[in-house]
Amino acid sequence: MDTGNKSHPTSVEVCCPLCGSNRSRQLFDTRDYAFHCSDERFTLQRCNDCGCGYLSPRPPEHEIYRYYPKEFYWSWEGVQQDLSWSEVIEKRRQQLDAKATWLADLPPGRLLDIGAQKGEFIWYMRSLGWDVEGVELDNDVPNPSDMPIRYGDFLDMVFEPASYDCITFWAVLEHVYKPAAFIRKAAFLLKPGGRLVALVTNLQSIQARWYHADDYPRHLTIFTAAALRKLCRREGLRLVQVRTDQKIFGGALNGGLLYAVKRLGGYSQDEAFSEWKQPHDPDLFWGCWRSRPSRFVRAVSRLDRAITWPIEKLLDYLGFGFIMTFVIEKPHE
Numbered sequence: 421m422d423t424g425n426k427s428h429p430t431s432v433e434v435c436c437p438l439c440g441s442n443r444s445r446q447l448f449d450t451r452d453y454a455f456h457c458s459d460e461r462f463t464l465q466r467c468n469d470c471g472c473g474y475l476s477p478r479p480p481e482h483e484i485y486r487y488y489p490k491e492f493y494w495s496w497e498g499v500q501q502d503l504s505w506s507e508v509i510e511k512r513r514q515q516l517d518a519k520a521t522w523l524a525d526l527p528p529g530r531l532l533d534i535g536a537q538k539g540e541f542i543w544y545m546r547s548l549g550w551d552v553e554g555v556e557l558d559n560d561v562p563n564p565s566d567m568p569i570r571y572g573d574f575l576d577m578v579f580e581p582a583s584y585d586c587i588t589f590w591a592v593l594e595h596v597y598k599p600a601a602f603i604r605k606a607a608f609l610l611k612p613g614g615r616l617v618a619l620v621t622n623l624q625s626i627q628a629r630w631y632h633a634d635d636y637p638r639h640l641t642i643f644t645a646a647a648l649r650k651l652c653r654r655e656g657l658r659l660v661q662v663r664t665d666q667k668i669f670g671g672a673l674n675g676g677l678l679y680a681v682k683r684l685g686g687y688s689q690d691e692a693f694s695e696w697k698q699p700h701d702p703d704l705f706w707g708c709w710r711s712r713p714s715r716f717v718r719a720v721s722r723l724d725r726a727i728t729w730p731i732e733k734l735l736d737y738l739g740f741g742f743i744m745t746f747v748i749e750k751p752h753e
């Protein structure tokens with residue numbers, strides 16, 4: 421339905437994307453600090469029934485492409501121009517190793533990676549003996565190593581049911597409009613006993629709640645372990661593991677102390693987030709005070725990194741880290 425809100429005429433309000441409930445409470449307002457695709461404000465709701473977070477109002481599905489600039493697909497590499505394939509792999513090697521550990525106990529079989537981006541992960545898994553395929557929504561994303569990637573909406577595609585040993589979603593489910601349908605379809609395509617591995621962000625983390633660390637409005641659903649457990653119970657799936665750690669997309673707790681110092685020093689929340697979340701010039705946040713290089717800020721940055729590291733480890737140990745990976749198993753009949 422349309423919000424009817426004049427300042428955001430295109431935004432839409434939605435029900436909980438995991439359980440369908442329309443009972444929610446507002447957590448906070450936010451906007452696109454990373455890529456500044458618009459000045460709209462979006463609201464993060466928390467579902468009263470399953471507890472997940474979701475953006476509502478949000479851009480309508482047919483307009484979300486406006487919020488994915490080309491640089492989004494290179495933002496992890498931290499560059500605004502294309503890299504060679506070997507440079508991409510070298511930059512991502514640690515991340516690819518960390519992803520592969522989630523499949524390390526499986527014999528190589530058929531793997532489908534949803535949200536395959538440039539094909540890094542399936543390229544890597546093929547080198548480990550897997551028979552790989554990928555799906556990517558946006559056919560503007562480059563495919564430099566010519567991997568077998570199908571372009572379009574996963575929900576519209578036809579695959580052979582019960583034919584995959586493993587299906588992966590690396591930082592995908594928080595971006596899609598129907599995450600429950602994605603999980604349901606993936607389960608339908610898995611062989612009995614097959615494994616779904618997904619990495620999402622965790623609403624039960626300091627980063628998500630206090631630092632608005634999610635990438636809005638590209639992140640539409642912010643998960644919790646409890647909401648996933650409910651979803652799996654409803655779908656007849658087994659949630660066999662949920663773990664938070666920062667090995668694949670690291671370190672989002674960094675910056676909290678520096679953020680607090682900047683706020684105390686007169687920055688508004690908007691100003692501090694605008695420096696912190698933009699991907700172009702990290703030094704603006706980590707080394708400058710109001711765009712001027714500052715020794716004081718550098719000293720606080722060093723202290724920040726020193727004290728947040730052990731806190732992050734502890735929170736990960738307790739399951740309250742920002743990046744959360746979960747494993748669902750499709751039961752045998």
Ligand SMILES: [Zn+2]
Nearest residue numbers: 436439467470
């Ligand atoms: Zn819900």
